[in-house]
Amino acid sequence: MRSVPFKLKWLFLALLLGALAIIPLTGASTYLVVFFFFLFMFVVLATSYDLVGGYLGYLNLGHSVFFGIGAYTFGVLFLHKVNLSLSFTLSAALPMLFAASISYPFFRLRGAYFALATFGLIRLLELLAQNLTGLTGGSGGLSIVSGFNLTTAYYAALCLVVAVVLTSVAVNRTKFGLALTSIREEEDVASALGVNAAAYKSMTLIISAFYAGIMGGIYMWYITYIHPSSVFGLRIALQPIVMAMLGGSGTVGGPVVGVVFLYFVDEFLMTKMAYLHVAVYGVIMTLVGLFMPGGIMRNARFKYFLKWVK
Amino acid sequence: MISFPIILQLIIGGILLGGIYALAAFGLSLIFGVSRVLNIAHGDMLMLGALMSYGVFSFMGVNPFYSLFIILPFFFAVGMVFERFLIRPIAGRPHHEALVASVLITLGASLTIADLTSFFTGADVKGISYSLPPLNIGLFSVSSLRLLVLGVILVLTLCLHFYLRRTFTGMAIRAITQEREGAMLVGVNISRVSMVTFGIGTSTAAAAGMFFAILFAVTPFMGIPLTVKYLAIIVLGGLGSLVGSLVGGLILGLTESFTGFYLGTQWSPTVAFLVLILILLFRPRGLFGIE
Amino acid sequence: MKKKRLIITIFFVLVMAAMAFTNGAAYAGKAPKEILIGGTAAATGKFSGYGELYRKMHDTWASMINERGGLYVKEYGKRIPVRVITYDDKSDPNTAIKFYERLVTVDKVDLLIGPFSSPLTFAASTVSEKHKVPMVAICANSPKIYARDFKWIVGVLDSALNWSYQYFSMLKSEGRVKTVAMISEDNLHAKGVYKGSLKIAKDMGFQVVFKEIAPSDIRDFTPIITKLKALNADVVFISAFHTFEVTFMKQAKEFGLNPMEFHVTHGGKGFDSPLGADANYVTSDVYWMPGITYSDTAFFQKLLAKSGMEVGKYPYSAIRMTALETVAAAIEQAGTLDKTKLMETLKNLNIMTIGGPMRFQPNGVGTYNPFPVQFYNGEYFAVWPPAIVKTKHIYPTPSWGERKK
Missing domain, CATH: 3.40.50.2300 (Response regulator)
Structure with missing residues (x-):
């Protein structure tokens, strides 16, 4: 890092951001816009997951509940003609409230217990969304007519990406992050030394819920139709987490690298291969798990490559 | 509608469901206890076992119950190979890192298995058409097939119980589950035991798969949702506890059966998961978890 | 030197992106x-x-x-x-x-x-x-x-709401069925058909004695079948996909549930091949048949x-x-x-x-719209509308005990 002229790195990031920002304006195909919209969505989900899963070291396999609650909140409010900004505000606020209310009981669980209990939580919410037919439309789903907001949704998601990555940088460089890391490494020791573990843990969960929740709201606004398994299903639950793990949990770049890598691999396989793309995708995941402890970001060759680029 | 025959019917239904849950959960719990791995591919092993008994039944005409004699040893070997090549390499990593890697590896394996299976065998619903006439006792009838399945599950559980109590490897498995460092100190070969454990765990899943093929239906993509259910059961019972997974399975089975009758089947999984989360809140390490 | 590497990398990324987002076949010209x-x-x-x-x-x-x-x-x-x-x-x-x-x-x-x-x-x-x-x-x-x-x-x-129109028209014209029990899998399609069928059945004067929506991943039908046995409906009508239907039929046989007829909305290979001969006499809905x-x-x-x-x-x-x-x-x-x-x-x-x-x-x-067919020994036979019927609708279904092995 030190060998790199500081400005060059920022220039590169600014260029990238600028390029992403003008995509919808260049008259490029909307496929490209949708493609990046979902990429952004995964970056937001993976990075916000990683605040808890990576820095804090609590494997929150149920991160997508916040996304789902956000999406349903937005959908239900929109359907009842609540104004747009209030709908978005609540689609962020409700997941945060939910996070606050589960943080005490769930954070009593440690290690694999926490992972599994949160995993069970998604299933519970999926079932509730399925059964509370009056509110959510049940398995029939929730359909709204919101106009076609691809471009707006794109910019909203892009802003969220910037915000969530900046949050991750901030956590990485401040005392707050240091406290989280100490909890990850030795929670009991950290508490004994005066770190208020409970407060830090629930703070982090609430922040991560904010991003996932508002992303859920934007998603619903754009896609206009959700049903319980499309927002509380296993696919949306596991994909961002796997991406974060694959890229390198607990680093700023990790989740982003993981998302970009898997997303491009997926897209490439889906469009160029007629059969067995999921199998290949699975094999790639397994190989990374086997041979890249700590994910791509912590891989020696990848680090070397980063240096080489710079 | 609280009459004796109905209650009995529901209890039998619940126990059977719970028994099948418990059998595979047992294996998953063993695996977690010894290797400290969340094996997401467990449900896919169940699916493969179900498909194998289906294959043996429809192409060779072997009675599904006898096919257990092929399935159990075959999947024992599959489990050992799985452990050797996919789990052993990450065994030495620090705790948190190993947990993350195990999710990546076993989820990857699960996706691969499901996709390959659907490619080679087709994705349609499969099942074994095998049944026995119901037993009519007085006013109500009991499914004799279910009683038979329950009997076989009981036998398998007893075999496992004695294996864990009476043999050296069995005792080593229990020792590792209860006191990992202590077991290492007295010279238990963890990697060998871990391989055997994977073998046992995988073959219990495959055996449960055989019951799935007879009683329910099989599709290549049923694996992951089942794993979620099994993980819930072993968390309920306490990770690594064998009695726990048995009790957890039965609680889940009976809850589903009774809720299904009195509130409507629509609510039975919801209530089952609510029970799970409530128990966890009061006993953070499950019913029989080791503190 | 370092700038060069950066430029090379960016160039590669761009080329890759271009490959992913473009399609060889350009669309141009008049015809x-x-x-x-x-x-x-x-x-x-x-x-x-x-x-x-x-x-x-x-x-x-x-x-x-x-x-x-x-x-x-x-x-x-x-x-x-x-x-x-x-x-x-x-x-x-x-x-x-x-x-x-x-x-x-x-x-x-x-x-x-x-x-x-x-x-x-x-x-x-x-x-x-x-x-x-x-x-x-x-x-x-x-x-x-x-x-x-x-x-x-x-x-x-x-619309899914009209799915069962033909089937119930047949039952009505035959005049042998009085009571119907309806079970639906909890998903968008099955529930749509179920809701429509419920209305059609009631409008045509059938008595719906039982109705329930069950979760997609249900494995144990004991609670439902226990209730069904007590109610003794003429037709057990199931609106669901294959996994659900197959599991239900297996357990119906296990418990000796014997209505006059089983009707499932989705037939085909995924339904009858796991059931074998147990799928016989079941009626189902299809969109087309040879003939x-x-x-x-x-x-x-x-x-x-x-x-x-x-x-x-x-x-x-x-x-x-x-x-x-x-x-x-x-x-x-x-x-x-x-x-x-x-x-x-x-x-x-x-x-x-x-x-x-x-x-x-x-x-x-x-x-x-689909029309009803009946399954027998590996084949489906149209049973309604009269214009296309070649074989008679077999009703009532023989009980599980009476069927030949």
Whole structure:
């Protein structure tokens, strides 16, 4: 890092951001816009997951509940003609409230217990969304007519990406992050030394819920139709987490690298291969798990490559 | 509608469901206890076992119950190979890192298995058409097939119980589950035991798969949702506890059966998961978890 | 030196991106080289039982049309070959929406066909509506899809609410059934059919003695079957997909549940092959059967043979066929590839397909409805409407104990 002229790195990031920002304006195909919209969505989900899963070291396999609650909140409010900004505000606020209310009981669980209990939580919410037919439309789903907001949704998601990555940088460089890391490494020791573990843990969960929740709201606004398994299903639950793990949990770049890598691999396989793309995708995941402890970001060759680029 | 025959019917239904849950959960719990791995591919092993008994039944005409004699040893070997090549390499990593890697590896394996299976065998619903006439006792009838399945599950559980109590490897498995460092100190070969454990765990899943093929239906993509259910059961019972997974399975089975009758089947999984989360809140390490 | 490396890397990234987002076939000139039709089908994920076969079916259909020189487009005064682009949507709405955007903006298709299932059609139809590209929805009959006032979608199927009309008409005319028990799987499609059937049954004067919606992943039907045995309904009516139906039938036999008739909404290979002889006498609903000759049936049967499908095993291939027939008719009648004209033509279309007449209501809902058949020893026999019946409806079903081994 030190060998790199500081400005060059920022220039590169600014260029990238600028390029992403003008995509919808260049008259490029909307496929490209949708493609990046979902990429952004995964970056937001993976990075916000990683605040808890990576820095804090609590494997929150149920991160997508916040996304789902956000999406349903937005959908239900929109359907009842609540104004747009209030709908978005609540689609962020409700997941945060939910996070606050589960943080005490769930954070009593440690290690694999926490992972599994949160995993069970998604299933519970999926079932509730399925059964509370009056509110959510049940398995029939929730359909709204919101106009076609691809471009707006794109910019909203892009802003969220910037915000969530900046949050991750901030956590990485401040005392707050240091406290989280100490909890990850030795929670009991950290508490004994005066770190208020409970407060830090629930703070982090609430922040991560904010991003996932508002992303859920934007998603619903754009896609206009959700049903319980499309927002509380296993696919949306596991994909961002796997991406974060694959890229390198607990680093700023990790989740982003993981998302970009898997997303491009997926897209490439889906469009160029007629059969067995999921199998290949699975094999790639397994190989990374086997041979890249700590994910791509912590891989020696990848680090070397980063240096080489710079 | 609280009459004796109905209650009995529901209890039998619940126990059977719970028994099948418990059998595979047992294996998953063993695996977690010894290797400290969340094996997401467990449900896919169940699916493969179900498909194998289906294959043996429809192409060779072997009675599904006898096919257990092929399935159990075959999947024992599959489990050992799985452990050797996919789990052993990450065994030495620090705790948190190993947990993350195990999710990546076993989820990857699960996706691969499901996709390959659907490619080679087709994705349609499969099942074994095998049944026995119901037993009519007085006013109500009991499914004799279910009683038979329950009997076989009981036998398998007893075999496992004695294996864990009476043999050296069995005792080593229990020792590792209860006191990992202590077991290492007295010279238990963890990697060998871990391989055997994977073998046992995988073959219990495959055996449960055989019951799935007879009683329910099989599709290549049923694996992951089942794993979620099994993980819930072993968390309920306490990770690594064998009695726990048995009790957890039965609680889940009976809850589903009774809720299904009195509130409507629509609510039975919801209530089952609510029970799970409530128990966890009061006993953070499950019913029989080791503190 | 370092800058050079950065530039090289950026260059590679750009080249890769360009490869991923562009399509070799450019679309230019007056008379297009080919007519492009696009859609997705799930080759992976939960609806994948049919996905791969449907892709093959699309390709075979196109090649059979092209053997005749393609579709005649009046504007260019000649026949133009057809190509169908089929992507795999993984049964995932996000993937579906992405590929529909790709079909419209990268592949630049002239007309879209819908994905498999209603939930995916919700997502996909927002794309056709936004870009004003006509879409012919295939296996999607949720009334909610057409309640959104979308202008660019028509669907060949009649609303799910009318699904059971033929079946209950048969029961009514036979006059032997009085009570019905209804069970539905908890998903969009099955519940739509269930709701419609409930209303139809009541309107026709049947007594619905039991109704329940059960979760998709239910394994144990003891609670339901226990109640059913006490109620003794004449017909047990199940609106669900295969896994659910098969599990139910197995347990019905286990417990000796003996109604006069079992009716399941989805038959076909996935239903009868796991059940074997236990599927005998069960009635089900299908969209087409050999022997029904409304339009060019020989073409359809040749197409099935070439794509390796059998209609008995894949009853929904007929729906796809009517959709393809609709697409072809719309293009030839419009005489142009202009999207507005195509959509106009579609809305006013009145043609004969293999499944009967096809017209669309102003909101886009089609006219295609299934009719009841009965399964016996590996085959389905039509039992209604009278015009196509060759074998008699066997009623009541012999009890499990009376059946031959």
